[in-house]
Amino acid sequence: MEWKPNFNEKKPVYKQIAEYIELKISTGDYLAGSKLPSERALAKELKVNRSTIIAAYEELRAAGIVTRREGSGTHVSADIWGLSHQRTPNWNRYVEYGSFLPNDPLARRIRKETQEKNIINFATGELSADLFPSSYFQQLLAEKPFDGYLGYDHPQGNLSLRETIVSHVREFKKVETSASSVLITSGAQQALHLIVQCLLKPGDAVAIEDPSYSFSLPLFQSAGLRTFLLPVDEHGVKPEDILSLYQKHRIRMVFLNPDFQNPTGTVLHLERRKEILELSSLYGIPIIEDDPYSLTSFTGKINPTLKSMDENGNVLYITSLTKIVASGLRIGWIIGPDTVIERLADAKQQIDFGHSIFPQWVAEQFLSSDSFSSHIVSLRNELKRKRDLLVASLKEQIGSKVRFHVPEGGIHLWVKLTEDIDENKLLEAAIKHGVAFVPGRLLGSEKGWMRFTFARPEAETIQEGIDRFAQALYLFD
Helix, strand or coil, rough: CCCCCCCCCCCCHHHHHHHHHHHHHHHCCCCCCCCCCCCCHHHHCCCCHHHHHHHHHHHHCCCCCCCEEEEEEEECCCCCCCCCCCCCCCCHHHHCCCCCCCCCHHHHHHHHCCCCCCEECCCCCCCHHCCCCCHHHHHHHHEEEEEECCCCCCCCCCCCHHHHHHHHHHHHHHCCCHHHHHHEHHHHHHHHHHHHHHHCCCCEEEEEECHHHHCHHHHHHHHCCEEEEEEEHHHHHHHHHHHHHHHHHHCEEEECCCCCCCCCCCCCCCHHHHHHHHHHHHHHCCCEEECCCHHHHCCCCCCCCCHHHCCCCCCEEEECCCCCCCHHHHHHHEECCCCHEEEEEEEEHHHHHCCCCHHHHHHHHHHHCCHHHHHHHHHHHHHHHHHHHHHHHHHCCCCCEEEEEECCCCCCEEEEECCCCCCHHHHHHHHCCCCCCCCCCHHHCCCCCEEEEECCCCHHHHHHHHHHHHHHHHHHH
């Protein structure tokens, strides 16, 4: 056998072997009913462990391609091309071969563990249920039952909601736009997905912050994009780094989270905002501004968004109600040039025929009510209280073992371990103690960082959560 498995490939060796044997069967090199090489003989020939061959043969057996009987070896199914033999699709192979990549295994593990009731959850980037404006929604549904049309709505989203958003962003974000320039999406993540799929092509270079939420998203890799990192310091990304990446790689798009950035909590300095917009205009580089947190500013001061400063239409602006109202509403929106919005709306219609009308109605009622402003004030106060509880608990129970920048808004605390401890192993220990966080490697390239989301746990559980984390941390002394 001239073929040999590639030990440097990410795909497990046993799967490579199973696929090669299946190919040999399909081309007639191994005939129906014929006996395949013994496990020992094939292992010796391919220079692998016998257990690897056993796993490969078992993969083929599960797919109905071979039969295995103790004492008689492994045979190609005698009726592999016949009508009587029923083959089961190799679903594992289909799952692995899809072009849309899965989330990182560690991210999937965290999501699974945080479903457990005994876990104090500093990992999930959302509000706790007590921060939702549930009483308003209950009152709304009691006093004003929904009587709207439940069919397909406009591809860009409900017109009343889009008009309300125009007024909302003018009042709170100083952004001037029109309903035709707004697309309603299923949260900010769908907005990012639509932009990547519709406005870029495989091989394009894009710049993302390091660390950032975008770092954790496989959608860039699924689309075949080349991602380049922009280091984030205490004032955000540096304009000169964007220029350098453009000169070296001709980046086609820059993704930024300027206010209370996820995960660092930093704010992009005003002068840097101006310089970045100048670069964007000079070189024609689109800026994707993701703004989930600016309204959470604990001081009440809202920085000018890049979109509000954009005089040339270079910024696509994304925001949502996920981080400030309720994640389950799945209401987000994109603001941009009409031609871009129409292109993205066409793609969204192909995916889901437009957004569900009921959550759009709820969102429109809430955004246009006086209750929205009072909710934001209450949210800021509660988030600040939770932040202070988290900071105080870390200082009291862990002290010099960690350091961090205290954010003035948002929902995340970016924490640096001052000792050389593997944050992935620390997570495993923490989960055993009943608490979860996000290891920094999911969000950035540097080691030894962790993200604690203070919005997700109930306020009364924060101190207990850090106590559990401290018990896990001290195991590494």
